[in-house]
Amino acid sequence: MSELEVTLSQTSPIPLAAEFRCQPGELLALVGPSGSGKTTLLRAIAGLYQPQQGTIRCAGQVWFDTAKRLCMTPQQRRVGVVFQDYALFPHLTACDNVAIAMGHVASSEQRERAEQWLARVRLQGLEGRYPHELSGGQCQRVAVARALARDPWVLLLDEPFSAVDQVTRRRLQRELALLRETIDIPIVLVTHDLDEATALADRLCVLQAGATLQVGPPERLYRHPASPQVARLLDKHNVFTGTVAETSGRRYLTWGPNRLEVETGLDNLEPGQTLHWYVPPSDVILHRRDRPSRGERENPVESTVSEIIVLGGMALVTLSFSHTRETLRFEISTHAARRNGLAKGETVIVSLLASGIHLMPDAALPQHEGAQP
C-alpha cells in the first residue's frame, strides 16, 4: 500500500507520457537524455509542477488526480527532496537546515532530532556550520538529512551527485547505498549517469521526450532492451536488422551472408519477418587468430577491425562487415587485443552467442531499413 504510483500525460509545453511504480525500499532511477522530462516528473511528484493529466498516489493517498481535480500542495505531500545543488538555506546552520523540515515534531525536540539526523549522515560536530563552511559532500549530506527529517513517504533525489568530484561521488554513492537499507520508503533518483543508475538502482525507468520507454532491473534492460531506442539511450550499440528464415523446420536469423542461431524468441515469428536484434558486447567472443574457426563454433561472423581504442586496461574494438554499414562493438582486455594482433584493417572472426541475441520484433523498423541482402 505504501508504494508510489505515477501515471502522467500531457502534450505541451513539455510532452509527458510516463507510467511507473516504486515499491517501499526500492530505488527507481529515471534515466534519459537531457530534456527527457526526468526532473519534470520528479517535480510533479513533489507537487512543484502540475501536469495536464494523470494521477500520483503514494502510500494509498491520492496526491494528484486530474479526474477528481485534486492537486495537493508540496506542503501537504510528505516528500523529501534532495535538489541538484542541494538548495540549503544559506543563512541557517546545518542543524537549523535540518530542523526547519520538522514542523511535525514538537519544537522542544526539533534540535535533538536534527542532531540525530546529522549524526546519521556522519556530520557530528558540524551542526553549527553554515553551508558556505561545508564541503560539497557535506552539503549533500545535510540535504539528505533535511529531506529525511520530514519523515517522508517518498524520497526524491534530483541528480544528487552531479555537483561533487569523482572521489566524493563514489563515497556518497556508497553512503546512500548503506543509508537506503535503513529506509523503507520508495526512492526515486534522477540521473543522467548510467553507471550511477546501474550501481544504485533496483530498477531503471528509461525516458525519452517525457515518455516511459521501458522499466526494469538494469541487467534485464541491458540484455533485453525493448527497442533500438532503449538500447541507444542505454549506450548500447550493437543493434542490427535481420530476417527470420526456416530450413528443414529449423529457424534461423539471417543477417547478410550469416545464418545466426538464436536461443529464444524465433518460434513465435513468421519466416520472412524482418526485425531488429541486439547482442550485448559481453556475448561477442573473439576467435583466437592463431586458431581459426572451422565454422563449428557458435554463430561465427567474419569482420574487419575498423577501429580499436585503448582505454587503460581495456580496448574498445569496432568491427565492420561487408554486407552492412552497421558496426559491432565489444571490449576485450588490452593484453588480449595485443596477443591477437588486433589492428585496424585486420580480418577477425567473432562468435555471437545464441543465448545473448535478443530479438525486438515489436520495434518499428525505420523506412530506409529492410531485410539485409
Added chain:
Amino acid sequence: MDWSALSVSLRLAVTTCLLLLPLALWLGRTLAVTRSRGRPFGEALIALPLVMPPTVLGFYLMVAFGREAPLGSLWHALTGGALNFTFTGILFASLVINLPFAVQPIQRAFETVPGHLREAAWCSGLSSWQTFMRIELPLVWPGLISSVALTFAHTLGEFGVILMVGGSLDGETRTLSIAIYDRMQAFDEVGAGIMSTVLLMVSFVTIGVVYGLARRRGVPRV
C-alpha cells in the same frame, strides 16, 4: 537653526520609510518573481520618478491633490482636509517620489534568492508565509536596509517636489532642505551653513547606522 524644519524633515523621512516599506516589499517581491508580460510596464511606472524633473512631477501631484481632481476630492470627502500645502500632502508626494528608491533595492535582493530555495522550503513543509518570513526575508535583509537608507536619505534631501506640493509652511511643510533655501534667499549664509551641516550629519549617521546594521545581520551566501 530651524528646529521645526528639522522636526518636519525627520517626521517625513521616518513616516515615509514606515509606510513605504511594506508596499516596497510586496512590489519588489512581485516584480522579482513574476514572469508576466506586464512586468516591464510595472518596472517603468515605478522608475518614472527617477527620470521625471521634480518640478514636472510636483506639478502633476499638485494638480492631482487639488480639490477639483478625483484624488483631492476623495481625500476631502474622507477626511474633510486638503492635500496641497499640508504635511499629509508632502507625505503622499514623498511616497510617490521615493517609490523607485524603496522598491528597486528590494527587487534586486529578491532576484538573488534562487527559486529552488522557495521550493526546498515548501518541500520541507513550510507554508508560503513561513517561507517568506523564515527564508526569504533574512536573505533579502541587506536589500531591505539599502531600501530604508536610500528612502530616508532621499526624503531628507528632497526639495523640488516638496516645495511644489507643500510650499514652505513653518512646522507643517517646511523641511530642512527648503529652510536652507529660504536662508540663502535671505542672504543668511551662516544659518544655511549650520542647517546644511546638521542635515549632512543626520544623513551620515543614519546611513552609517543602517549599513552597520546590514553588515551585522548580513547573511552568508553560498
